[in-house]
Amino acid sequence: MLRFKLLGPLEVAGGGGSAFAPTAPRVLNTLALLLVRADRVVPLDTIIEELWGDDPPRSAARTAQTYVYQIRRWLTSEAAAGRGDEDVLLTRPPGYMLRVSPEQLDLSRFDRLLSKGRGMLQDGRSAEAVEPLCDALDLWTGPPMANVELGRVLESHAAALDEHRAHALNLRIEADLRLGRHRELIGELRSLVALKPYDEWYHALLVCSLARSGRRYDALEAFHSARHILAEDLGLSPSPELSEVHAAVLQGEQPTTPLTCTAPKAAAAPGPAATAIPKPRAPRDAGRRPAPNIR
Numbered sequence: 001m002l003r004f005k006l007l008g009p010l011e012v013a014g015g016g017g018s019a020f021a022p023t024a025p026r027v028l029n030t031l032a033l034l035l036v037r038a039d040r041v042v043p044l045d046t047i048i049e050e051l052w053g054d055d056p057p058r059s060a061a062r063t064a065q066t067y068v069y070q071i072r073r074w075l076t077s078e079a080a081a082g083r084g085d086e087d088v089l090l091t092r093p094p095g096y097m098l099r100v101s102p103e104q105l106d107l108s109r110f111d112r113l114l115s116k117g118r119g120m121l122q123d124g125r126s127a128e129a130v131e132p133l134c135d136a137l138d139l140w141t142g143p144p145m146a147n148v149e150l151g152r153v154l155e156s157h158a159a160a161l162d163e164h165r166a167h168a169l170n171l172r173i174e175a176d177l178r179l180g181r182h183r184e185l186i187g188e189l190r191s192l193v194a195l196k197p198y199d200e201w202y203h204a205l206l207v208c209s210l211a212r213s214g215r216r217y218d219a220l221e222a223f224h225s226a227r228h229i230l231a232e233d234l235g236l237s238p239s240p241e242l243s244e245v246h247a248a249v250l251q252g253e254q255p256t257t258p259l260t261c262t263a264p265k266a267a268a269a270p271g272p273a274a275t276a277i278p279k280p281r282a283p284r285d286a287g288r289r290p291a292p293n294i295r
Contacts, residue, residue, distance in 0.1 A: 001103075001104060002014060002075070002104060003103075003105075003106075004035050004100060004104055004106070005106045005141075006032065006105070006106060006107050006144055006161075007106050007107060007110060007139050007140045007141065007142075007144055007165075008140060008141030008142040008143070008146055009021070009145070010028060010031070010032050010035070010145050010146075010147055010148055021147065022070075022071070024070075025148075025149055026051050026067055027067050027070055027071060028147070028148050029050055029051055029148055029149070029151060030047055030051070030064070030067040030068060030071060031071050032145050032148045032154055033046070033047060033050050033153060033154060033157075034071070034089070034096065034097075034098040035098060035100065035105065036107070036145075036154065036157045036161075037098075038098050038099075038100040038105055038107075038108070039097065039098070039099060039100060041092045041094070041095050041097045042095045042096055042097065042098075043095040044061060044065070044094060044095045044096070045094070045095075046095065046153055047064045047067075047068070047095065047096075048060045048064050049151070049153055050151040050152070050153040050154055051063075051067075053151060053152060068089070068096055071089060072089040075088055075089055087099075088100070109136075109139060110136050110140075110164070110168075111164075113133070113135050113136035113139075114133070114136045114167070114168050114171075116132040117129045117130075117131075117132035117133035117136065117168070117171060117175070118133075118171055120132070121133075121171055121175055121178075126175045126178040126179050127175075127179060129171070129172075129175045130172060130175045130176065130179075133171055133172035133175060134172060136168050137165070137169060137172065143162070144157075144158045145158060170201075173185065173188070174259050177205070177257050178259065182208070182209035182212045182213055182257070183212075183213040185205070185209050186206070186209050186210060186213065189205050189209060190206060193206055193222075193226075197229050198229070198230070198233070198234065200230070200239045200242050201241070201258065201260060203223070203226035203238075203242055204241050204242045204245050204258045205257070205258065206222050207219045207220075207222045207223045207226070207242070207249065207255070208245050208255045208256075208258065209257075210222055211245075211248070211249045211254070211255050212254055212255065212257075216249055216252075219249050220246075220249060220250075223238075223245075226238065226242065241258045241260075244256075244258075245258065
């Protein structure tokens with residue numbers, strides 16, 4: 001059975017486990033688009049927009065159909081070799097649909113693990129939530145479709161995938177914090193602050209984790225560093241959440257960990273509504289031209 005990887009370089013693994021991928025750039029783009037929308041019809045116009053943007057050649061439809069034919073022939077040959085199923089790339093007006101089982105695609109496995117971990121965390125089962133969230137993050141080996149020269153359609157998908165990964169990471173951090181693992185998270189939070197210096201949630205977590213680990217001086221230093229970055233680069237003052245953590249440290253109190261990703265259902269019922277988990281915006285479909293005939 002073929003296995004497809006999108007969370008990192010696009011790769012296809014056969015039954016023997018060896019990874020490979022099409023070498024022609026536009027064929028690779030077409031395959032990536034079919035995979036990121038697996039089990040859904042991808043209009044031919046959307047493929048054309050991904051490959052050529054607003055300036056497609058007159059032969060764009062026929063050329064795109066040729067790329068689809070090459071992928072179909074390639075998948076069929078893999079099926080004949082015992083590494084896949086026949087008839088996985090179907091013609092479905094106004095485009096094509098690639099049939100892929102959840103076990104074949106790392107993106108499907110990621111979504112399943114993320115949903116499982118998020119549900120456990122919402123149910124207050126923080127210890128159980130860590131494993132599926134870690135497993136979801138372990139599927140990533142780099143930026144999504146890292147070996148594909150993304151057109152604007154795939155760029156929107158890649159941006160959404162990056163947000164999904166960031167959300168999974170935040171949920172895993174929140175699960176660890178609910179378990180009191182502040183000291184263990186300090187190194188990771190320092191790295192995240194360096195990578196995302198304008199994310200005030202990471203700054204607040206770092207200040208809080210340092211203070212709750214008995215390192216009040218380092219916590220105050222971390223706050224002053226965050227305040228300087230925000231003021232110098234953005235002209236902003238620290239957020240209320242970050243300021244509250246700082247005030248608690250100054251008063252010698254244990255700061256309350258600002259957990260904002262999700263809240264256990266039992267804790268969310270009596271008070272204000274729990275913070276909703278944002279869903280990534282669905283990539284827009286192009287398709288402004290009349291739909292050409294497809295084969």
